[in-house]
Amino acid sequence: MNTSLFSEERQQFPLFNPVTPEVSVVVPIYNEVESLTLLIEAINTSLSGTELSYEIICIDDGSQDGSAELLKQQAMTQPYLKAVLLRRNYGQTAAMAAGFKYAKGRAVVTLDGDLQNDPVDIPRLLAKLDEGYDLVSGWRQQRQDAAITRLLPSKIANWLIGRITGVKVHDYGCSLKAYRQELVADLNLYGELHRFLPALAFIEGARIAELPVRHHARRHGRSKYGLGRTFRVVMDLSTIFFMKKFLTRPMHGFGLLGIISMSLGIITGAYLTFLKLRFGEDIGDRPLLILAVVLLLTGVQLFCFGLLGELLMRTYHESQGRPIYRVREVIAINVNNSKEEE
Template identity: 40%
Template sequence: MTKHLSVVLPVHNEEKNIEHLYNELKESLKGIDYELVFVDDGSVDRSYFIMEQIASHNTHVKVVKLLSNYGQSTALAAGCDHATGENIVTMDSDLQHDPKDIISLIEPLSKGYHVVCGWRRKRGDSFVKKGMPSRFANFLVNKMLGIKLHDSVGGMKAFTRRVVEVVPMYGDMHRYLPVLAKWKGFRITERPVKVRERRAGKTHYKFNRLFKGFLDLMTVKFFISYSTRPFHIFAKIGFVSFMIGFCIGLYYVILKVFFGVYLMQEIASLILSVMLIVLGINFICFGFIADMISFDAISSKKRKVYLVEKVV
């Protein structure tokens, strides 16, 4: 049976928050046809046991237990794969996202929008540890990818089923889902959401996620610009390498043939010239091969990157 709304919640060691979160969700979603999809991402505490107990007494709750800790993007992908809702909301399970915001978040979906980002306008968590890095990340996303949102990298989002069927989620790509969705032609907007202080447990946020996030941002930039035609980027690199090598070689040939000038570094420079020309040709050929691989990948079947141990 298809539910109107699926709320996907990745969980990793949140035993002190799950029951309270469930009660808040149940209260906030009264009168709505919904399901809750908890995804246990390799928790080592009692998180799965608590979720299993909740699911055994409530038909609105589904628990997906992953075999290992795959990371948030993969957990979200697993949850979306097992969700049956026409619309999907993703949110954190640490109680920092307020379930009361779900109703306002999904409202634009009924007006033709496909993705709604939760704009963390007022934050209850640490500005230095989370607020400032998030603002910097949003600044980079807006500048590099040309998206005009206050907050596109937050964890609380709403989107239609069609979006997750089209947009891939791996690595930390869930943060850039709005950007990838916009690139695919989906309509995106945002709504203000609250960010509360963590009620219990420890944050899983680490500053090295900034570096990983930047690498993923570069991947998204490359993906958007060249995913369907990788030949373009390799051809540019190859052409530059070829022209530098050609110009170096031509310079020394002109000196030798027309002016009779012989330089000691001529041999080494000519070798460098030939290497750059060959490298340029290789890049161009590699671009052709990458184009063929890309074409084949586009038509291939989507492959899952996780293993499910149990679904209850």
């Protein structure tokens, strides 16, 4: 696979170089001990024929089924594999953030650890990425999941996210994606925002493409996803909408609402004052008086929120961010064939 994205460093760095790989494959792992060996072999088989140097970074997110121990054993014998073991279960977003931190490749590929994503599609994603895109998102056109508990909520969520964010992607939930390293470096992940990576990338000005990929039924274990996640998607969507519209100018959002609320309160108050002065009506027990006071107070509060948001955004952009995870240890074989730990 001779592409301009990778060809600059191919002659300088040999295959399986753990220091400067061209491709980093990031795989969050949570209780996938039965799939782990097959997954690593499949990724290795897929990439070994591309003539690209690569590394596989598996992040164990506090597994309790032996996945961490198996990863440690694999990392001690396979030079292209790095195991990052988190201290406890932080969630998929934190695990992906950890993988992004340790990824050194010029391209970063993510996929799930349950073998439902097919590593065979990785070279196709990389080829599409080399056409000038910053992010290539997989699209599971023929999903092998339950219709009621997985497919229907996913279709609703994808439609809702696309409508609100303006980023039209058919399959936000597909973990199989390819990124340029410079885009990954700009993405700050927290909460459960891994579902919205195309929208977050769009906020950073990324060029996004979508590519149909294979999808298989789960072979081992059971899914960690359910209907409960749909509600979390809806809640997180408000965060994404605010970030897309007002990330660097929160005053434009809160301030506008505050001005509207204060204006309505002033108009209502002026109307009541006119009735009092012109016709001598008793306005003390009128609901409109309470509404006017509430609108004025709400407007002042929203305006103050906008000012505080401006200060927080400046702090956010100007300060050094802390990671949202804590790594217990990292096991890998370095260039001197010795164990690397943290």
